[in-house]
Amino acid sequence: xxxxxxxxxxxxxxxxxxxxxxxxxxxxxxxxxxxxxxxxxxxxxxxxxxxxxxxxxxxxxxxxxxxxxxxxxxxxxxxxxxxxxxxxxxxxxxxxxxxxxxxxxxxxxxxxxxxxxxxxxxxxxxxxxxxxxxxxxxxxxxxxxxxxxxxxxxxxxxxxxxxxxxxxxxxxxxxxxxxxxxxxxxxxxxxx
Amino acid sequence: xxxxxxxxxxxxxxxxxxxxxxxxxxxxxxxxxxxxxxxxxxxxxxxxxxxxxxxxxxxxxxxxxxxxxxxxxxxxxxxxxxxxxxxxxxxxxxxxxxxxxxxxxxxxxxxxxxxxxxxxxxxxxxxxxxxxxxxxxxxxxxxxxxxxxxxxxxxxxxxxxxxxxxxxxxxxxxxxxxxxxxxxxxxxxxxxxxxxxxxxxxxxxxxxxxxxxxxxxxxxxxxxxxxxxxxxxxxxxxxxxxxxxxxxxxxxxxxxxxxxxxxxxxxxxxxxxxxxxxxxxxxxxxxxxx
Numbered sequence: 001x002x003x004x005x006x007x008x009x010x011x012x013x014x015x016x017x018x019x020x021x022x023x024x025x026x027x028x029x030x031x032x033x034x035x036x037x038x039x040x041x042x043x044x045x046x047x048x049x050x051x052x053x054x055x056x057x058x059x060x061x062x063x064x065x066x067x068x069x070x071x072x073x074x075x076x077x078x079x080x081x082x083x084x085x086x087x088x089x090x091x092x093x094x095x096x097x098x099x100x101x102x103x104x105x106x107x108x109x110x111x112x113x114x115x116x117x118x119x120x121x122x123x124x125x126x127x128x129x130x131x132x133x134x135x136x137x138x139x140x141x142x143x144x145x146x147x148x149x150x151x152x153x154x155x156x157x158x159x160x161x162x163x164x165x166x167x168x169x170x171x172x173x174x175x176x177x178x179x180x181x182x183x184x185x186x187x188x189x190x191x192x
Numbered sequence: 193x194x195x196x197x198x199x200x201x202x203x204x205x206x207x208x209x210x211x212x213x214x215x216x217x218x219x220x221x222x223x224x225x226x227x228x229x230x231x232x233x234x235x236x237x238x239x240x241x242x243x244x245x246x247x248x249x250x251x252x253x254x255x256x257x258x259x260x261x262x263x264x265x266x267x268x269x270x271x272x273x274x275x276x277x278x279x280x281x282x283x284x285x286x287x288x289x290x291x292x293x294x295x296x297x298x299x300x301x302x303x304x305x306x307x308x309x310x311x312x313x314x315x316x317x318x319x320x321x322x323x324x325x326x327x328x329x330x331x332x333x334x335x336x337x338x339x340x341x342x343x344x345x346x347x348x349x350x351x352x353x354x355x356x357x358x359x360x361x362x363x364x365x366x367x368x369x370x371x372x373x374x375x376x377x378x379x380x381x382x383x384x385x386x387x388x389x390x391x392x393x394x395x396x397x398x399x400x401x402x403x404x405x406x407x408x409x410x411x412x413x414x415x416x417x418x419x420x421x422x423x424x425x426x427x428x429x430x431x432x433x434x435x436x437x438x439x440x441x442x443x444x445x446x447x448x449x450x451x452x453x454x455x456x457x458x459x460x461x462x463x464x465x466x467x468x469x470x471x472x473x474x475x476x477x478x479x480x481x482x
Contacts (some may be wrong), residue, residue, distance in 0.1 A: 029251040050403045057400030074402035125394045173236045
């Protein structure tokens, strides 16, 4: 009876070694999806348990973080999203529409590089995005998944990842420009 | 969008994300060199990414890692065979042997499913109800007392039309059987029954998608993909390629797991399925729905 024990023990050891280093990233994504301490903790635990149960199907050498995020997102969509009545997210179309004009008023590109907004403001702008769009930037811009990995995680076509990313980035740009304006930045001509 | 550079919008992002081949990259770069407005677009994308990447990770609760390790340990103990009661282990082994013998005496599930598919294609297995309405078929199954709740999905957005179904028997199990047809007479047969995928024979190629395990077999010129939905085992059989069959199984399983059970939102349709659906329906559908 020791052989299966040793095998199971080895499997758990390997799983912890491969998957647990991503705990922080996984928890951060869970938090940014749910914005609820308890839900994000449950979501992370459930993700790890389910990942452990299907660990045999995980191919060594592939992106473990992307695999964990795929499981996380599928649990999130099936369990958490439906029960939460999230306040109506911003209209992404509205923000997108303002993109060309904000781009113009932002002026020369070197003006875009400064940090004109706080982390809290970036988090706020991100949180205001509709979930599908938020998830795309979380996975690609922050967690640095490829489009293909993100498409698998979000269970959507690569083309959809591409368009959601683009729309989300434009909307975020507009939101961040609003913060920048409030922080005192005015018109391009006013800059040295 | 009235901007005159709208035709380069997405390509600027493609360049930014390193998704262009060399020729396209050179073309977009040449355009950027000429066009300040498009450079500003690129810089806008960069400023957004910079802002996002500058965010610190959310502080993880300290006990979270410990809690996960504890639950993994529990999981390990739960599955560990009993050492204290060798008699129980012996009895369990005897029970397994009996089940194995019982199973061996009947056709294995993948072969039985392949057989049903072959008989349906050959015209010797008829449907009891012809309908393209999933709800009507669900009501029929429930009326016929299959003993579990069936969820028949509309796969029309994937290019597969529901043909109808029947109450059937698969290797001694009562099943809800239903059939879809796609272009070129492509046929997909689905059966659902009370059971566990652990009853499946060895030799499957195993695939995981969204935390669900799929077991794929090849028998008699068709592909059989099994997975578990609660207390019900599902099998999808077709003579499409194994990859295509698997993609349809993913779509159906993810639909079952999703709250609405619909397949209308593109978010819930795996990439491979969309590709297949698009190919079956022609180029007009390649358009991005998001």
